[in-house]
Amino acid sequence: MKMWFLSSLVIFLSVNVVLNGATGPTHGKVVVCYLGSWAVYRPDRGSFAIEHVDPTLCTHLIYSFAGLNVKEDSMRALDPWQDLTEDYGKGGYQRITALKNKYPHLKVSLAIGGWNEGSSNYSMLAADPKRRSRFVANSLDFIRKYKFDGLDLDWEFPGKRGGTTEDKVNFMLLVKELKAAFRKHNLLLTAAFGAGKDTIDVAYDVEGLSIFLDFIHMMCYDYHGAWDRKTGANAPLRSTDILSVEYTINYMIKLGAPPSKLVLGLPLYGRTFKLQEALPHSPKRKPRLGALAENVGFQGPFTRESGFMGYNEICLELKNKSSNWSKFWDNESRTPFAVSGKNVIAYDDEQSIAEKVQFAMEKGLAGAMVWSIDTDDFLGDCSAGEDFVNFPLMRYIDKAIWQSLRDLENAVLHGRNAGDDGNSGTGVVKSARGVLYIVVSVLVFRFFK
Ligand SMILES: *[C@@H]1O[C@H](CO)[C@@H](O)[C@H](O)[C@H]1NC(C)=O
Ligand SMILES: *[C@@H]1O[C@H](CO)[C@@H](O)[C@H](O)[C@H]1NC(C)=O
Ligand SMILES: *[C@@H]1O[C@H](CO)[C@@H](O)[C@H](O)[C@H]1NC(C)=O
Ligand SMILES: *[C@@H]1O[C@H](CO)[C@@H](O)[C@H](O)[C@H]1NC(C)=O
Numbered sequence: 341m342k343m344w345f346l347s348s349l350v351i352f353l354s355v356n357v358v359l360n361g362a363t364g365p366t367h368g369k370v371v372v373c374y375l376g377s378w379a380v381y382r383p384d385r386g387s388f389a390i391e392h393v394d395p396t397l398c399t400h401l402i403y404s405f406a407g408l409n410v411k412e413d414s415m416r417a418l419d420p421w422q423d424l425t426e427d428y429g430k431g432g433y434q435r436i437t438a439l440k441n442k443y444p445h446l447k448v449s450l451a452i453g454g455w456n457e458g459s460s461n462y463s464m465l466a467a468d469p470k471r472r473s474r475f476v477a478n479s480l481d482f483i484r485k486y487k488f489d490g491l492d493l494d495w496e497f498p499g500k501r502g503g504t505t506e507d508k509v510n511f512m513l514l515v516k517e518l519k520a521a522f523r524k525h526n527l528l529l530t531a532a533f534g535a536g537k538d539t540i541d542v543a544y545d546v547e548g549l550s551i552f553l554d555f556i557h558m559m560c561y562d563y564h565g566a567w568d569r570k571t572g573a574n575a576p577l578r579s580t581d582i583l584s585v586e587y588t589i590n591y592m593i594k595l596g597a598p599p600s601k602l603v604l605g606l607p608l609y610g611r612t613f614k615l616q617e618a619l620p621h622s623p624k625r626k627p628r629l630g631a632l633a634e635n636v637g638f639q640g641p642f643t644r645e646s647g648f649m650g651y652n653e654i655c656l657e658l659k660n661k662s663s664n665w666s667k668f669w670d671n672e673s674r675t676p677f678a679v680s681g682k683n684v685i686a687y688d689d690e691q692s693i694a695e696k697v698q699f700a701m702e703k704g705l706a707g708a709m710v711w712s713i714d715t716d717d718f719l720g721d722c723s724a725g726e727d728f729v730n731f732p733l734m735r736y737i738d739k740a741i742w743q744s745l746r747d748l749e750n751a752v753l754h755g756r757n758a759g760d761d762g763n764s765g766t767g768v769v770k771s772a773r774g775v776l777y778i779v780v781s782v783l784v785f786r787f788f789k
Contacts, residue, residue: 364399364445367741370707372530372557372603373398373734374451377405377422377432379714385721386642386652388714390435395443397734398713400528400555402492403436405454406482410461413471414478415452433486440489449528450483453494460502462495466510475514476521483527490528491518492557497534499542512545512552519552532557535588535605540595547596556597557709560585560696561607564686566614566637566647571629571684574611576673577696584673585696589703604700605709608651608716608733610687612637618682627679629670629686638683643715650715651733654678654687655722693733694740701744708737 365371379388393401406423409416417423417433425431437448453462465471483491493515498507515529522529531553533544540546550556563583564572576584582591585604592602613633637647640657649657658665658678665680674695677686688696697708710716713734717723720730729735 362445363443364396365738365741367738367745369701369741369745370399370555370603370709371397371734371737371741372400372402372555372707372709373713374402374404374709374711375436376712376714377403377419379712380422382642382644384642385719386650388718390432390439392718393436393439393713394718394731394734395439395446397731397738399445399707400447400449401436401439401713402449402451402530403432403488404451404492404712405457405494406450406452407457408452408461408465410465412478413465413474415450415482433488437487437489440487447489447528449490449492449530450486450488451492451494451532452479453496453532455496457494457496458502459495459497459500459507463498463503463507463510466498466514467504467506469513472510472514472517476517479518480521480525480527483522484525488527490530490554491522493518493529493531495531497539497543500539505542508543508545511543512548515549515552528554530555530557532559532605533592535560535563535585537582537587537591540588540591544595546592550597550601553601555603555706556592556601557603558588558592558605559711560588560605561609561711562611565611566633566635569633569635571613571615571631571633571677571686572611573629573670573673573675573677573686574609575607575688575692575696576670576675577692577699579673586699589699589705593703599704600706602703602705603707603709604696604705605711606693606696606733606737607688608710608712609643610649610651610654610685612639612647612649613684613686614638615682615684619679626668629673629677631684633684649685649687651687652715652717652719652721654685655717657685659722688733690733690736693736694743697737697740698744698747701741701748708741710734710737 405418406415407418421429423432425434440446440448465475479491498511499505519529533556535558561575563576578584578586593599614637616632619627639646640649640653642653643650663680665678667676667678669676675692676689677684700708716731716733718730720728723729
C-alpha cells in the first residue's frame with residue numbers, strides 16, 4: 341500500500357516537472373535576476389547570501405561582478421575570498437552554479453564589469469585585436485571552469501567615462517568574437533546596456549550587437565537622482581522628455597533591436613533626496629516631483645549608499661509611524677514617491693512594476709530583468725502575520741507577466757468572431773495536462789480513503 345502511494349506521488353511530481361518545467365517560472369518569458377555579491381556584507385536583516393535566492397522566481401541568475409585582469413587579458417574574481425574556494429574562501433561561484441542541481445531550469449551567468457570597474461581598461465582591451473582574442477579564449481575558460489552557463493558584459497560604458505569614440509565599433513567586434521567562441525559550447529552571451537539616449541548613441545551598434553547577443557538587459561533606471569538637484573522618478577514609465585522607459589525601449593527597437601532580445605530592467609530600489617525646503621504640507625496641496633533638492637540624497641541602514649535605498653529598506657522605513665511618511669503617486673511617471681519633512685524617496689512598488697511589465701509584454705519583449713534580487717523584501721519583513729510574503733516584488737513580476745499575457749490573449753480573441761477557437765494548440769496541451777492531473781489525483785485520493 342505504501343509503495344503504491346509513493347509511486348503515485350512520484351508519478352504526480354514527474355508529471356508536474358514534465359508539463360510545467362516546474363522548478364521555475366512557466367509563463368515562457370525570461371526573468372533575469374542580478375545578484376550583487378557584496379550584498380552579503382550588509383548589516384542585520386539586509387545581509388543577502390546566495391542561499392537567500394529563491395530560484396523559482398528567476399529563469400536566469402547573474403552573479404555580479406567579476407573584473408578584468410589587464411595583464412593577462414582574462415577575467416578575475418573581484419572578491420576572491422567571497423567568490424572562490426582557495427584559502428578557505430566561501431566559494432560563491434561554486435555555490436551559485438550549484439543551484440542548478442536542484443533547479444534545472446535555471447541558467448546562471450557571470451557578469452564582468454559594473455560601475456566601479458570603470459570604462460577605460462575595457463576600452464583599451466577592445467581596441468587591440470590580439471588582446472581581444474586572448475580575452476575571448478581566457479573568458480571562455482573562466483566561464484567553463486566555474487560551470488557558469490554564460491557571460492554577461494557590463495562595460496559601463498563604451499565611449500564614455502574615459503572611453504573613446506572607437507569603442508562603439510570595438511565593442512561590437514569583441515561581442516562578435518566572443519559569440520563565435522561561446523556558440524561552440526552552447527554558452528549564453530548577454531550584456532547590460534545603459535538606458536539614456538546619449539549612452540546608447542555613443543556606446544552601441546544596436547543592430548550589429550543584436551545579432552550576436554542572446555539577450556540585451558536594458559538598465560531602465562537611474563533616469564533621475566540627487567545629481568539632478570531636484571526630485572524625480574528613478575524609473576519613469578513615461579515622460580514628456582526622453583528620460584523614460586518608454587522612450588528607451590522604443591528607441592532601441594527603432595535602432596534595430598528585435599523585441600524578442602530586449603529584456604526590460606526593473607529597479608528593486610529607489611532614489612532618495614534631501615529637499616532644500618520642506619514642502620508645504622496640507623491635505624489639499626499634493627506635493628509634486630521636481631522640487632529643489634541637495635545634490636546628495638540620504639542613506640538606508642543596510643545599503644548605506646547616499647541617494648540609494650533598497651526596496652527592503654524603503655518598505656520598512658515607510659512603515660515607521662513615528663517618521664510620518666506620506667505616500668503619493670506621480671501620474672506622469674507612473675511611479676510612487678514618499679515624503680517626510682525634507683526627505684523624499686522616489687521608488688517602484690507593485691503597481692508601478694506591474695505597469696512596466698505590462699508595457700514590456702505589449703511590446704513583445706523577451707521578459708523582465710531586476711537590479712537586484714538582494715534588495716527585494718527577501719525576508720518578508722514588511723508583510724504582516726498571516727499575509728507573510730517574501731520577495732513581494734519578484735512575485736508581483738511573475739503575476740504581472742501572467743496577467744499581461746492573458747490580457748493580450750483575450751484582446752486578440754476578442755477581435756475575432758465568437759466561437760473561433762484561436763488557441764486550439766494550447767487548448768489541447770491544457771486538456772492533456774488536466775486529464776493527467778485528474779488521473780493522478782484520483783490515484784492519490786484513493787490511497788487516503
Ligand atoms: C585598470 O587597470 C589598472 C591596472 O591593473 C588598475 O590599476 C586600475 O585600477 C583599473 N581601473 C579600474 C577603474 O579598475
Ligand atoms: C522610526 O523613525 C524614528 C524617527 O525618525 C526613528 O527615531 C526610529 O529609530 C525609527 N524606527 C525604526 C525601527 O526604524
Ligand atoms: C511626526 O508628526 C508628529 C505630529 O505631527 C510630530 O510631533 C513629530 O515630530 C513628527 N516626527 C518626525 C520625525 O517628523
Ligand atoms: C494622468 O496622465 C494621463 C496621461 O499621461 C492623463 O490622460 C490623465 O488625465 C492624468 N490623470 C490625472 C488624474 O492627472
